Amino acid sequence: MARGGRGGGRGETSRLDESDVRVRPGRGTRPRSKRRPEHADAVEAMVIGVDRGRWTCAPDEDPQRRVVAMRARELGRTPVVVGDRVGLVGDVSGGEDALARIVRVADRVSVLRRTADDTDPYERVVVANASHLVVVTSLADPAPRTGFVDRALVAAYAGGLTPVLCLTKADLADPAPFAAQYAELDLPVVVTRAGVDPTGLREVVDGRVTALVGHSGVGKSTLVNQLVPDADRAVGEVSGVGKGRHTSTSAVALALPHQRGWVIDTPGVRSFGLAHIAVDDVVAAFGDLAEAIEECPRGCAHLGPPSDPECALDAEVAAGRLSAGRLEALRRVLTALRIPAWELT
Ligand SMILES: Nc1nc2c(ncn2[C@@H]2O[C@H](COP(=O)(O)OP(=O)(O)OP(=O)(O)O)[C@@H](O)[C@H]2O)c(=O)[nH]1
Numbered sequence: 001m002a003r004g005g006r007g008g009g010r011g012e013t014s015r016l017d018e019s020d021v022r023v024r025p026g027r028g029t030r031p032r033s034k035r036r037p038e039h040a041d042a043v044e045a046m047v048i049g050v051d052r053g054r055w056t057c058a059p060d061e062d063p064q065r066r067v068v069a070m071r072a073r074e075l076g077r078t079p080v081v082v083g084d085r086v087g088l089v090g091d092v093s094g095g096e097d098a099l100a101r102i103v104r105v106a107d108r109v110s111v112l113r114r115t116a117d118d119t120d121p122y123e124r125v126v127v128a129n130a131s132h133l134v135v136v137t138s139l140a141d142p143a144p145r146t147g148f149v150d151r152a153l154v155a156a157y158a159g160g161l162t163p164v165l166c167l168t169k170a171d172l173a174d175p176a177p178f179a180a181q182y183a184e185l186d187l188p189v190v191v192t193r194a195g196v197d198p199t200g201l202r203e204v205v206d207g208r209v210t211a212l213v214g215h216s217g218v219g220k221s222t223l224v225n226q227l228v229p230d231a232d233r234a235v236g237e238v239s240g241v242g243k244g245r246h247t248s249t250s251a252v253a254l255a256l257p258h259q260r261g262w263v264i265d266t267p268g269v270r271s272f273g274l275a276h277i278a279v280d281d282v283v284a285a286f287g288d289l290a291e292a293i294e295e296c297p298r299g300c301a302h303l304g305p306p307s308d309p310e311c312a313l314d315a316e317v318a319a320g321r322l323s324a325g326r327l328e329a330l331r332r333v334l335t336a337l338r339i340p341a342w343e344l345t
């Protein structure tokens with residue numbers, strides 16, 4: 001089945017989101033409210049945790065405060081996920097039994113989707129509005145997997161997030177060979193090792209909303225604990241809304257010290273929904289190549305010969321405008337769109 005291609009058009013991105021919240025990948029514009037502000041007095045807030053019909057929100061004017069909310073009927077079926085910018089009315093005091101109502105959700109500037117699982121046939125947006133996606137991979141124990149990284153990169157590029165590769169456990173193996181595979185993609189790479197402060201990662205997350213993904217055992221929790229003092233307590237507060245249950249499968253936003261942004265941990269995200277991603281949306285994330293593929297034949301998957309013999313990206317290499325190594329790296333990532341998730345995860 002042809003995925004993406006020109007017929008699959010970039011304009012479909014918004015329709016493919018399961019909500020009617022419009023998505024404009026890659027644009028850094030301020031989220032605009034989708035609905036006319038009937039509730040002019042609504043408190044602006046960010047969703048930081050979701051648990052069984054209750055959304056924990058951090059109001060902009062006091063991000064330390066926690067307001068638990070339910071969704072207002074008028075929202076219809078609009079999904080509300082961690083990172084969403086919302087308007088709250090009702091009891092926004094944040095008191096023990098206080099319950100506010102979410103009356104609007106702003107347009108999203110980015111979306112991270114996860115793949116459907118056995119109990120849930122739909123792809124879901126798990127994180128909204130993160131500017132960066134840190135893909136955490138250990139260099140050893142467990143061994144790094146290009147398949148996982150490539151799929152995460154595709155999900156980031158298509159969803160409007162800037163990917164960053166974080167290679168952990170550099171005390172166990174040399175990061176250079178694995179990092180070399182991604183060098184041509186201009187992908188920022190940070191390396192961490194046991195017993196050393198993750199300075200590079202601190203710089204990445206500073207002042208931003210950053211999502212972290214990674215397989216079990218790669219050291220993601222170790223990093224989250226270094227970035228967010230008291231992370232365990234914060235996770236418990238946010239994900240155990242009302243009943244004190246610790247939910248280990250949903251995303252939670254954790255405040256960085258001194259109001260220097262948020263990291264969103266995604267314990268349940270092990271694979272990414274790529275099924276509906278248009279290949280051109282991924283290529284478009286590489287600014288220098290978006291124009292070149294205008295010359296490709298309709299339906300070109302940009303993989304080159306033999307499947308796409310007329311791909312214009314080969315002409316770019318021939319003309320000296322694109323390095324062969326960069327094209328090869330891009331094509332390896334694009335190939336992730338053709339491999340089903342279950343073969344990799
Ligand atoms: N050698 C070495 N071990 C590390 C490093 N970072 C984490 N570990 C160890 O790797 C194991 C897994 O680390 P976690 O931080 O729990 O990994 P995780 O990715 O959060 O895994 P889950 O909690 O299963 O999702 C633990 O035993 C850590 O002590 C590192 O830089 N070097």
Ligand SMILES: [Zn+2]
Nearest residue numbers: 296300302311
């Ligand atoms: Zn092409």
